[in-house]
Amino acid sequence: xxxxxxxxxxxxxxxVVVHGEAVAARATSYWDASPTRAMAVLxxxxxxxxxxxxxxCHRFDQPVVTQGGLTGCVQGAVASEKELILSLERMSAxxxxxxxxxxxxxxxxxxxxxxxxxxxxxxxLFALDLGARGSCTIGGNVATNAGGINVxxxxxxxxxxxxxxxxxxxxxxxxxxxxxxxxNAGYDLKQLMIGTEGTLGIVTRVVLxxxxxxxxxxxxLVALESFDRVTExxxxxxxxxxxTLSAFExxxxxxxxxxxxxxxxxxxxxxxxxxxxxxxxxGADAAADAARFETLLENAFEAGLIVDAVIPKSESERRxxxxxxxxxxxxxxxxxxxxxxxxxxxxxxxxxxxxxxANIAAEWPxxxxxxxxxxxDGNLHLFVQPGVDGAEHAVCDEAVYAPLKSRHxxxxxxxxxxxxxxxxxxxxxxxxxxxxxxxxxxxxxxKQLLNPGRIFDPA
Amino acid sequence: xxxxxxxxxxxxxxxVVVHGEAVAARATSYWDASPTRAMAVLxxxxxxxxxxxxxxCHRFDQPVVTQGGLTGCVQGAVASEKELILSLERMSAxxxxxxxxxxxxxxxxxxxxxxxxxxxxxxxLFALDLGARGSCTIGGNVATNAGGINVxxxxxxxxxxxxxxxxxxxxxxxxxxxxxxxxNAGYDLKQLMIGTEGTLGIVTRVVLxxxxxxxxxxxxLVALESFDRVTExxxxxxxxxxxTLSAFExxxxxxxxxxxxxxxxxxxxxxxxxxxxxxxxxGADAAADAARFETLLENAFEAGLIVDAVIPKSESERRxxxxxxxxxxxxxxxxxxxxxxxxxxxxxxxxxxxxxxANIAAEWPxxxxxxxxxxxDGNLHLFVQPGVDGAEHAVCDEAVYAPLKSRHxxxxxxxxxxxxxxxxxxxxxxxxxxxxxxxxxxxxxxKQLLNPGRIFDPA
Numbered sequence: 075x076x077x078x079x080x081x082x083x084x085x086x087x088x089x090v091v092v093h094g095e096a097v098a099a100r101a102t103s104y105w106d107a108s109p110t111r112a113m114a115v116l117x118x119x120x121x122x123x124x125x126x127x128x129x130x131c132h133r134f135d136q137p138v139v140t141q142g143g144l145t146g147c148v149q150g151a152v153a154s155e156k157e158l159i160l161s162l163e164r165m166s167a168x169x170x171x172x173x174x175x176x177x178x179x180x181x182x183x184x185x186x187x188x189x190x191x192x193x194x195x196x197x198x199l200f201a202l203d204l205g206a207r208g209s210c211t212i213g214g215n216v217a218t219n220a221g222g223i224n225v226x227x228x229x230x231x232x233x234x235x236x237x238x239x240x241x242x243x244x245x246x247x248x249x250x251x252x253x254x255x256x257x258n259a260g261y262d263l264k265q266l267m268i269g270t271e272g273t274l275g276i277v278t279r280v281v282l283x284x285x286x287x288x289x290x291x292x293x294x295l296v297a298l299e300s301f302d303r304v305t306e307x308x309x310x311x312x313x314x315x316x317x318t319l320s321a322f323e324x325x326x327x328x329x330x331x332x333x334x335x336x337x338x339x340x341x342x343x344x345x346x347x348x349x350x351x352x353x354x355x356x357g358a359d360a361a362a363d364a365a366r367f368e369t370l371l372e373n374a375f376e377a378g379l380i381v382d383a384v385i386p387k388s389e390s391e392r393r394x395x396x397x398x399x400x401x402x403x404x405x406x407x408x409x410x411x412x413x414x415x416x417x418x419x420x421x422x423x424x425x426x427x428x429x430x431x432a433n434i435a436a437e438w439p440x441x442x443x444x445x446x447x448x449x450x451d452g453n454l455h456l457f458v459q460p461g462v463d464g465a466e467h468a469v470c471d472e473a474v475y476a477p478l479k480s481r482h483x484x485x486x487x488x489x490x491x492x493x494x495x496x497x498x499x500x501x502x503x504x505x506x507x508x509x510x511x512x513x514x515x516x517x518x519x520x521k522q523l524l525n526p527g528r529i530f531d532p533a
Numbered sequence: 534x535x536x537x538x539x540x541x542x543x544x545x546x547x548x549v550v551v552h553g554e555a556v557a558a559r560a561t562s563y564w565d566a567s568p569t570r571a572m573a574v575l576x577x578x579x580x581x582x583x584x585x586x587x588x589x590c591h592r593f594d595q596p597v598v599t600q601g602g603l604t605g606c607v608q609g610a611v612a613s614e615k616e617l618i619l620s621l622e623r624m625s626a627x628x629x630x631x632x633x634x635x636x637x638x639x640x641x642x643x644x645x646x647x648x649x650x651x652x653x654x655x656x657x658l659f660a661l662d663l664g665a666r667g668s669c670t671i672g673g674n675v676a677t678n679a680g681g682i683n684v685x686x687x688x689x690x691x692x693x694x695x696x697x698x699x700x701x702x703x704x705x706x707x708x709x710x711x712x713x714x715x716x717n718a719g720y721d722l723k724q725l726m727i728g729t730e731g732t733l734g735i736v737t738r739v740v741l742x743x744x745x746x747x748x749x750x751x752x753x754l755v756a757l758e759s760f761d762r763v764t765e766x767x768x769x770x771x772x773x774x775x776x777t778l779s780a781f782e783x784x785x786x787x788x789x790x791x792x793x794x795x796x797x798x799x800x801x802x803x804x805x806x807x808x809x810x811x812x813x814x815x816g817a818d819a820a821a822d823a824a825r826f827e828t829l830l831e832n833a834f835e836a837g838l839i840v841d842a843v844i845p846k847s848e849s850e851r852r853x854x855x856x857x858x859x860x861x862x863x864x865x866x867x868x869x870x871x872x873x874x875x876x877x878x879x880x881x882x883x884x885x886x887x888x889x890x891a892n893i894a895a896e897w898p899x900x901x902x903x904x905x906x907x908x909x910d911g912n913l914h915l916f917v918q919p920g921v922d923g924a925e926h927a928v929c930d931e932a933v934y935a936p937l938k939s940r941h942x943x944x945x946x947x948x949x950x951x952x953x954x955x956x957x958x959x960x961x962x963x964x965x966x967x968x969x970x971x972x973x974x975x976x977x978x979x980k981q982l983l984n985p986g987r988i989f990d991p992a
Contacts, residue, residue, distance in 0.1 A: 174764050174880045175911070176771075197772075221715050227776070230715060233692060248965055254876040254911035256680050256689060256946040258728055259954075259961045260988050261970045265724035269717055286772035305633050312635075313656075313745035316817035317686070317776025358775040362821060417713040421633045452634070452713035487715040495718075502718045506707055510977075511720045517976035518969075529719050 078134035078158070079114055085126050090117055102152055103144040104209055112139070112153040116160045121239060121247055121278040127160060128276065129245025137526045140272040142214025143185060145206035147413065148492025150218070150271050150528050157526075162213050165278060168192045176284045177236060177253050182213025182277045189282070198284040201228035205400055213277045219269030221488030226312075226450040227320040228285065230488070231268065237281035238264045242274075243519035251281050266518070271490050272525040274518045288318075288356035292367035295395045296374075297347035297382035301424045304349050307379050308420075308450055311353060314370050318363070321354040323399050324449040326427070330398070332405040332444055339398045342384045351449075352399045405444065406457065412470045414456040418483030420449065426477050430456070433473035438462055453487035468497075475501045491529045499530060537593040537617070538573055544585050549576055561611055562603040563668055571598070571612040575619045580698060580706060580737040586619060587735065588704025596985045599731040601673025602644060604665035606872065607951025609677070609730050609987050616985075619735060621672050627651045628738075635743045636695060636712050641672025641736045648741070657743040660687035664859055672736045678728030680947030685771075685909040686779040689947070690727065693742045697723045699734035702978035710740050725977070730949050731984040733977045747777075747815035751826035754854045755833075756806035756841035760883045763808050766838050767879075767909055770812060773829050777822070780813040782858050783908040785886070789857070791864040791903055798857045801843045810908075811858045864903065865916065871929045873915040877942030879908065885936055889915070892932035897921055912946035927956075934960045950988045958989060 075093075083091045091114055092100075098109035113136075118124045131138050139153040141161040153159050162183035169179045173196050180189060186200075187207040193200040202215060204222030214220070216238065220231045228234065237252035250263045266274050298304050304324055311319050325333075330350045334341035357363040374380045386392035418426055427445055434441045440461040447454035458470050475485050475498050484502045485495055499508065508530055515522070515530075522532050534552075542550045550573055551559075557568035572595075577583045590597050598612040600620040612618050621642035628638045632655050639648060645659075646666040652659040661674060663681030673679070675697065679690045687693065696711035709722045725733050757763050763783055770778050784792075789809045793800035816822040833839045845851035877885055886904055893900045899920040906913035917929050934944050934957050943961045944954055958967065967989055974981070974989075981991050 172878065172880060174768070175878045177878075219717055219721070221717075225714060229688070229692065232721075233688065242969075246965060248969060249963060250966055251941070252943070253878045253941060254943065254946070255684060256876045256907070256910045256912045257943040257961075258678055258680075258947050258949045259943045259945045260950055260958055260967070261973060262678070262691075262724070262728050263966055263969055265721070266969070266973075269721050286768070286775070288775055289772075290775075309633070309745070313748075314817045316745070316747055316749075316815070356775070358773045359825065362825065366818065366821065417715045419631065419634045419636075419712045421631060448715070451715045453715045482710070482712060484711070484713060484716040484718045486718045487713070488717050490717045491719055499719055502716075504708060506705060507709055507722055508719070510701075510707060510722055510725070513976045514720060514725075514973070517972045 078130065078136045081130045081134065082114070082116065082127060085130060086116070086118070086123055090119070090123060092117060104206070110153070110159070111155050112157055112159040113155060114158050116158065117164050118160070119164045121241065124160065124241045124276055124278055125245045125247050128241050128243060131158065131523060132244045132521065135521055135523065137523050139525055140217070140276050142183070142211035142217070143206065143209040145210045146214065146218060146492065147415070147489040148486070148494040150490060150492030150525065152493070160276060162211060162278070171196055171198070172253070173198060175253060178282045178284055179251070179279065180212055180282060181279055182211060182216070184212050186210050186212065186215060193284050194287060197287045199287045200234070200282060201285050202231055202234055212280055212282070216268055216277050216280055217270065217272045218490045221448065221451065221453065223321050223323065223448065225448060226322060234283045235264055235268060235280060236283050238267055238277055239279040240267045240275035240277045243521065243523050248275065251279065253281050266514070269490070271492065271528050273515060273528055274524065276524070288358060290357045290360040290363040291354065291392070292364055293352070293354040293386060293392050293395060294371055295342055295384045295398070296351050296353065296371070296380040297343060298349040298351065298380055299347070301349060303379050304351060304449065305420060307351065307374060310374065311370065315355045318355040318357045319353065320356045321352065322450040323352040324446065325350040325352070325399065326445040328442065329444045329446040333398050333402060338404050339401070342395055342398065343382050347382065352395060399446070409459045410465060412458045412467055414458070414474050415487050415489040416454055416456065416474065416478060416483055416485060417452040417487035418478060418481045420452055422481040422483070423449070423454065426481055426483070429477040430474055433477065434458055434470070437469055437473060438465060451487070471498060478502060493528055496527070496530060535572070537589065537595045540589045540593065541573070541575065541586060544589060545575070545577070545582055549578070549582060551576060563665070569612070569618070570614050571616055571618040572614060573617050575617065576623050577619070578623045580700065583619065583700045583735055583737050584704045584706050587700050587702060590617065590982060591703045591980065594980055594982065596982050598984055599676070599735050601642065601670035601676070602665065602668040604669045605673065605677060605951065606874070606948040607945070607953040609949060609951030609984065611952070621670060621737070624737060630655055630657070630743070631712070632657060634712060637741045637743055638710070638738065639671055639741060640738055641670060641675070643671050645669050645671065645674060652743050653746060656746045658746045659693070659741060660744050661690055661693055671739055671741070675727055675736050675739055676729065676731045677949045680907065680910065680912065682780050682782065682907065684907060685781060687744065694723055694727060694739060695742050696740035697726055697736055698738040699726050699736045701734045702980065702982050707734065710738065712740050714742070728949070730951065730987050732974060732987055733983065735983070747817060749816045749819040749822040750813065750851070751823055752811070752813040752845055752851050752854060753830055754801055754843045754857070755810050755812065755830070755839040756802060757808040757810065757839055758806070760808060762838050763810060763908065764879060766810065766833060769833065769838070770829065774814045777814040777816045778812065779815045780811065781909040782811040783905060784809040784811070784858065785904040787901065788903045788905040791901070792857050792861060797863050798860070801854060801857065802841050806841065811854060858905070868918045869924060871917045871926055873917070873933050874946050874948040875913055875915065875933065875937060875942055875944060876911040876946035877937060877940045879911055881940040881942070882908070882913065885940055885942065888936040889933055892936065893917055893929070896928055896932060897924060910946070930957060937961060952987055955986070955989060
C-alpha cells in the first residue's frame with residue numbers, strides 16, 4: 075500500500091477509503107459496466123472529510139477524480155489506475171427548504187430526482203430536468219452546468235444555483251452559500267465551480283433556486299413542412315405563450331422515423347413529415363391555459379405553419395408523446411453509434427445539417443444520421459450510425475465538428491468537454507480563451523491535481 | 534508630459550488622448566459635477582485601440598480606470614490624478630440584431646436605453662431596466678452585473694449576456710462572442726468579466742440575449758397591513774401569474790409618506806398603511822391578462838391579504854404610479870442622506886429592519902430611515918437621513934451593515950463594492966472568499982493596473 079493511501083486511511087478510516095478488490099466491484103459508469111479502475115475510492119460523509127482528503131492528496135501530489143451520478147457523456151469522471159476517485163455518494167442530504175425565499179440547501183450527492191420530489195412536496199419546482207434525473211446528482215449538475223429540457227424558460231443549472239460550498243485543491247473550504255437572487259459583493263465565486271467539470275474544486279453543498287410549481291400543463295406534438303416554419307412557430311409561441319413556454323423540442327424526420335420503427339414507439343401521427351416539434355407550456359390556470367394553447371395551435375394551423383397536431387387528452391397520453399422524444403435507447407442498440415451535442419445559432423442550423431450530412435455521406439454512403447434537440451437553446455443532438463464495421467470515431471468527429479467553425483458553433487452545448495472532446499476544444503475556443511482557462515487552473519490548482527487533463531491538456 | 538502619455542499620443546493620436554485642461558472640463562460623474570481628476574482620458578474608437586492603450590499602460594505600469602455612463606453609486610469609476618481614465622463613450626454602436634436567435638451584438642458604450650429602443654423597434658425586449666437607463670451603458674451594466682426592476686422575471690445582467698469581448702490588463706484581446714443559450718465548451722470565461730467591476734479586463738463588445746416583447750401590461754399599487762401579508766402576496770402572485778410577473782416592489786410606510794409629501798407626488802391612496810407594493814405583469818393577451826390580473830387582486834382582497842388597491846386605467850396613470858416608486862430625488866434634497874443597497878433572505882427582512890432602525894435611532898434619535906426595494910430579489914434600498922449636522926458615514930454604515938452578518942445578508946445587492954464599500958466587504962465575504970478573489974486578480978492582472986483598489990485592497 076502506498077504512502078498516500080496509508081495517510082488517507084489513518085486520517086479518515088477504512089470505512090471512507092475503498093481500496094483493493096472492492097474498487098473493481100464498482101461499475102465504471104452508467105454507460106460502462108466494466109470494473110472501476112482507480113487507486114482507491116474515497117466516500118467522505120462531510121465537507122470536512124473532503125477537505126482532509128484533498129489536503130492529504132495535495133501533500134502527496136495525488137491526482138483526484140470526482141464522481142457524482144456517473145451519467146456524464148464525455149468520460150470526465152472515468153479514472154485511471156494512478157488516480158484516486160472521490161465520490162460524493164454519501165453526501166446526499168436535503169438540508170433545508172425555504173418556501174418564502176424559494177431556496178433549497180442540499181449536499182452535492184443528492185440526485186436530481188430526489189431534489190425535484192422534495193421541492194414538489196412543498197408546492198415548489200426545482201426546474202432543472204433531464205433524462206438522467208434518477209441517477210445524476212446536483213453536484214454533477216453544477217460541475218457540468220447541466221441543461222436539459224427546461225432551459226428555454228428557466229435557464230441552465232448556472233441560473234438555478236444561488237450559492238455553493240467547495241473544497242479547493244489544497245483542502246481549503248470555500249464557503250459561498252449565498253441565498254439571495256442579488257448579491258454583488260465582490261466576485262461571484264460560485265461561477266468558478268459551475269461548468270468547470272471539477273477542475274477547480276469539488277462542490278460539496280449547494281443553495282438552489284426554486285420556482286413556483288405550475289399547476290397547468292399543456293403539450294402537443296406538431297408536424298411542419300420546413301425549418302423556416304419551425305423557427306416561425308418558435309417565435310410565435312415564445313411571444314404568445316408569454317413566459318409559460320417551457321419546452322420546444324424539434325425532431326428531424328429521421329429521428330421521428332427511427333423512434334417509431336416497428337417494435338419501437340407507436341407513431342402518434344404520419345411518419346413522413348420533414349419536422350416534428352414537441353412543445354409544452356406550464357401555467358397556473360387550467361381552463362384558461364388549455365383554451366389559449368388550443369387557440370394558438372389552431373391559429374398556427376390556419377396560418378399554414380403546422381400541418382398536423384396531436385394534443386394529448388390525458389397525462390398518460392402526454393407521457394407517451396414525450397417518450398417518442400426522450401426514450402431513444404432502442405435506436406442505439408446493436409449498431410455503432412456516435413453521439414453528439416453541438417450548439418450553433420438557429421439561423422445556421424439548416425445549412426449546418428446539410429453540410430454535416432454531406433460530410434458523413436462522403437465517408438459512409440449508407441450511414442444513418444439522426445438529428446433532434448433543444449432547438450430554442452441552439453442545441454442539437456446527433457446520432458451518427460456509420461453502418462459499417464471499424465468506423466473511426468475521430469473521422470466522424472471531424473465530419474460533425476468542422477462545419478461548426480465558420481458558424482460560430484460549439485462542440486459541446488451541455489455535455490461538457492471531459493476527456494472525450496478535449497481534442498476538439500480548439501474548434502470552438504481560441505488559443506487566447508484556452509490560455510485564460512489554463513491561467514485560472516494554474517491560479518487555483520497549480521499542481522494540476524483535480525480532474526487533471528479534463529477539458530484541456532495540462533499546462 | 535510623462536512618458537506614458539507621450540507613448541499613448543504617438544500610438545493613438547491626440548484625438549484619442551484627452552489631456553491637460555480638457556480633462557477638468559469633464560464632470561466627475563452623474564452625481565458629482567466637480568472637474569474630473571485624472572492624468573488623461575482615453576477615448577478609443579475600437580477594440581484594437583483599447584488593446585493598444587492597455588499594452589502601453591502595461592509597459593509603463595500605469596493604472597487605468599474604466600468609465601461607462603458614470604451613474605455608478607460606489608465610486609468605482611472615479612479616478613485620482615495618478616490614474617488614467619479609459620472611457621468607452623465612442624464605442625456605442627449596435628452592430629446587429631438577430632431576431633431568430635434573439636440576440637443583439639453591441640459595443641460596450643451603447644446606453645441601456647438605446648439598446649432597449651433598438652430591440653423594441655424589432656418587437657423584441659432587452660429586459661434589463663433601471664432608473665439610470667438614459668445614461669448607463671451596457672459595458673457598465675456588465676461590469677457591475679446590473680439589477681433593477683425586472684430581475685424577478687429575467688434575472689440580472691449576468692443572465693442577459695451570452696458572449697463578450699474584453700481586453701486584458703496586458704492588452705490581450707479575449708474574444709468570447711458566444712451567441713447560444715447553451716455552450717459548455719470549457720470554462721465560461723465571460724463570467725470573469727460580469728460583476729467584477731472592471732478589475733479583470735475592459736469589456737468592449739457584448740452579445741446580449743433578447744426576449745419576446747410583451748404586448749399586455751397590467752399593474753397595480755396595493756396596500757397591506759403586515760410584512761407577512763406582503764410575502765404571502767408575493768408567493769401567490771408568483772404562482773398565479775405564472776411566468777408573467779415582472780415587478781414586485783415593496784415600500785415601507787416611511788418611503789410612501791416621504792414620496793407623497795406636499796409638493797411631491799400626489800398620493801394615489803391613503804398614506805397610513807404599513808406597506809405598499811407596486812406590482813406588474815406582462816403578457817401577450819390583453820383582454821385575458823387584464824381579466825386574470827383583476828380577478829387575482831379581487832381574490833387577494835377577499836382573502837384579506839390586501840386592504841386597498843389602485844389599478845391604473847391608462848398608460849399615463851400607470852406611469853404616475855411608477856413615479857411614486859422610481860422618482861425619489863425630491864426626498865433627498867437639502868438633507869444629508871446615506872444610501873444603501875443591501876440584500877438578505879426575505880424571511881429575515883422584518884427583524885433586520887427593526888434592528889437596523891434601532892441602531893440608527895440609538896445614534897440619531899431624530900433620524901429618518903426610508904426603506905423600499907426589489908423585495909422579491911431579497912434586495913432592500915435604504916435612505917438614512919440622520920437629521921443632524923456632521924453625522925459620520927462610517928457610523929451609519931456600521932449601523933446598517935452589522936445586522937446583516939448574522940442574517941447572511943450582503944452589503945451590496947446590485948450596486949457593487951467599488952471604492953466606497955471596500956471597507957465593508959468583510960461583513961459579507963469571508964477571508965477565504967476574498968483570498969480567492971485576490972488569486973483571480975493576481976492571475977489576470979498581476980501588476981494590479983485595472984481599477985486598482987476597487988472591491989478589495991491591493992494584495
